[in-house]
Amino acid sequence: MELSWALGAIVGLILALTGAGGGVLAVPLLVFGLHMSVQQAAPVALLAVGASAGLGAVLGLRDGIVRYRAASLIGGLAMLTAPLGVALAQHLPARPLTGLFAMVLGWTAWRMWQQSRPAAAGSAASPAAPRQLPPCVVDAADGRLRWTAPCAWVLATTGAASGLLTGLLGVGGGFVIVPSLTHWTDLDARSIAATSLAVIALATLSGLLAATGHGHLDGDLALSFGAAAVVALLIGRVVAKRLPAAMLKRVFAVVSALVAVMMLARALNPMAA
Incomplete structure (x- = not known):
């Protein structure tokens, strides 16, 4: 139980320090820390991610930066498809699912590293080409x-x-929602992050209900893991303001890449559970 609290705290800190990433590292932490399969770890991770995202969404609503109509549409569709994902996870073999997770984590690490890089020096000097408006624009x-x-x-x-x-x-x-809103809308970064958290809270709620219905949620473990993540998130928000964002993103990218390699090795090992 003490280990689950420690692992949950790591997830909350990563969420606070990087603005993302804690959710995608929650499953590997449970897989390697508590020797769970991806199928067993996913519902526990959902509770921690959902609780943390819900807290962030409430804070965003308080600040008036959540696009609640967009969040309702995205979240509504996410709530419909999340139970399908839960059902698929219970019927897929462990090794291919672990390999898929490793690829997702590797892609997330690459994106986080790219985001940490300063803009190219020559880009500011080049002539500004007319920017085509995205499908979703703010009036x-x-x-x-x-x-x-x-x-x-x-x-x-x-x-x-x-x-x-x-x-x-x-x-x-979030690794799908944030890039999509960034590419297809002209919302500012704070609105994108807050709206993403609101969607994540809705999607994880649906996934949790589906996992509970399938009987695959360890309630005690999930509560301790999730509570630690929320507490650490609140503490980490204070620390995050004092550290360079680019440095935090690069550290997260390196850690994620290493974990992705470990997950891929586990998927390729025929002796792994």
Whole structure:
């Protein structure tokens, strides 16, 4: 039980220090720390990720930066597909599922490393090309997203994909939601992060209910792991303000890459459970 508290605290700290990533590392921590399979670890990770994301979403709503209509659409689709991911996870062999998780973690590490790099020096000097507007743009008059068919389509697709991966791997889906909102909308970074947290909270709730219905959730372990993550998140938010964001992202990227290699080695080992 003490180890589950320690592992949960690591997840919360990573969430606070990097703004992401804690969810995608929660499953590997449980796999290697408590010797669980991905199928066993995913529901426990969902509770920790969901509780932390819910707290972040509430803070975002308080600050008025959550795009609640977009979050409702994305989250609604995610809630529908998360139970499908949970069901698939229970029927897939452990080794392929572990390999899939390793690839997702490796991709996340690469993206985090890219985000930590300063903009190319020559980019500012190059002539500014006209930027094509994304499908979802904020109306300058009222500050709200303009709802069009293309905008609704990309948001709905994002929700369906993130929900499926949430249930399948127990990762929250933020690594899908944040890049999608960044690419397809002109929202600022704070709104994107807060809206993503709101969606993650909804998707993980659906995944948790599905996992409970399948009888695959260790309640005591999940509660201790999740409580530690929430407490550590609150503490980490204070520490995060004093540390360079780029350095934190690079440290997370390196750790994630190493863990991805370990997960891939586990998937390729025929003796692994």
